[in-house]
Amino acid sequence: DIQMTQSPSTLSASVGDRVTITCRASQSISSLLAWYQQKPGKAPKLLIYKASNLESGVPSRFSGSGSGTQFTLTISSLQPDDFATYYCQQYNSYWGYTFGQGTKLEIK
Amino acid sequence: EVQLMESGGGLVQPGGSLRLACAASGFTFSNYGMSWVRQAPGKGLEWVSVISGSGGTTYYADSVKGRVTISRDNSKNTLYLQMNSLGVEDTAVYYCAKKKQEDVFDIWGQGTMVTVSS
Numbered sequence: 001d002i003q004m005t006q007s008p009s010t011l012s013a014s015v016g017d018r019v020t021i022t023c024r025a026s027q028s029i030s031s032l033l034a035w036y037q038q039k040p041g042k043a044p045k046l047l048i049y050k051a052s053n054l055e056s057g058v059p060s061r062f063s064g065s066g067s068g069t070q071f072t073l074t075i076s077s078l079q080p081d082d083f084a085t086y087y088c089q090q091y092n093s094y095w096g097y098t099f100g101q102g103t104k105l106e107i108k
Numbered sequence: 109e110v111q112l113m114e115s116g117g118g119l120v121q122p123g124g125s126l127r128l129a130c131a132a133s134g135f136t137f138s139n140y141g142m143s144w145v146r147q148a149p150g151k152g153l154e155w156v157s158v159i160s161g162s163g164g165t166t167y168y169a170d171s172v173k174g175r176v177t178i179s180r181d182n183s184k185n186t187l188y189l190q191m192n193s194l195g196v197e198d199t200a201v202y203y204c205a206k207k208k209q210e211d212v213f214d215i216w217g218q219g220t221m222v223t224v225s226s
Contacts (some may be wrong), residue, residue: 001170034212043203043216044145044153050210063180087153091211096169097143097155 002026006100012108017078021103023071023088031095032092035073038102039084045072047086048073080092110134110215112204117220124194124224130187130204130217138182140209144189147219154200157189158207163211172198194224200219 003026014018023033031051036044046055048064051071061076075082088100116128130142135141144156155170157178177190187204201221205213 032211036213038153044213045210045216046208048116049208049212053210055214056150082160089153089155089212097158099153099155102152 001096002029002092002098004090004098005089006086006088006103008103009101010106011105011108013078014108015078015080019075019078019105021073021086021088021105023066023073023100025069025071025090025092026067029090029092031067032090033064033066033071034089034091035062036087036089037046037082037084038087044087078105110206112206112215112217114202114204114217116218117202117222119223119225120194121226122195122224125190125192126194128189128191128202128204128220130189132185132187132206135206135215137185139182140185141211142180142187143207143213144178144187145203145205145213145216146198146222147203148197148200149161151200156202159187191222194222195221196223196224199224 005024007022033051035048038044047058052064064073085102085104090098111133113131143158159166159178163180175193179188201219203219204217206215208214
């Protein structure tokens with residue numbers, strides 16, 4: 001099984017900050033990584049797929065990078081609506097879609 | 109508007125069964141793979157199962173294999189999850205999700221809560 005590890009688990013930041021969340025895979029997944037945003041009581045929302053492709057309608061302040069085992073999600077200038085929990089997900093193995101444990105982005 | 113709506117959740121005793129449904133609208137249902145993802149209270153996301161557009165191919169997470177069956181009725185635009193031998197560890201919000209061609213989940217339902225408790 002492929003394990004996904006996100007860091008940090010919690011991140012405190014202010015509006016306007018640039019923040020980066022890291023996701024590491026236990027083995028190479030090429031670029032088959034997605035990022036989701038989830039707000040309390042709501043379903044996840046797809047932000048980025050194939051490591052760096054922005055989903056339609058997602059603001060350009062979100063960006064993703066990486067390949068192999070190391071990936072990052074960057075928010076260039078935090079907005080009030082961005083405070084949420086973020087999950088990475090690998091989809092290299094069709095018989096398993098593994099999520100990271102999540103990173104909660106809090107207001108400092 | 110593309111929409112997914114789950115139903116069928118509720119309270120069930122350990123060892124019991126439950127069938128979840130997910131009604132799809134706003135897209136050609138049979139063209140897309142569909143999946144179930146769950147989230148235990150206060151925990152992260154856990155993928156449960158996936159089914160191809162035709163229904164001919166299915167995969168399951170090890171944690172549910174042998175106890176859960178995913179299926180779909182393309183004539184009714186509905187996805188199902190039959191869950192048997194439920195344990196307390198199955199308590200979660202269950203989301204259905206539509207798979208994009210890129211194999212990620214672009215549309216999610218609002219979720220249905222399953223509580224396994226005596």
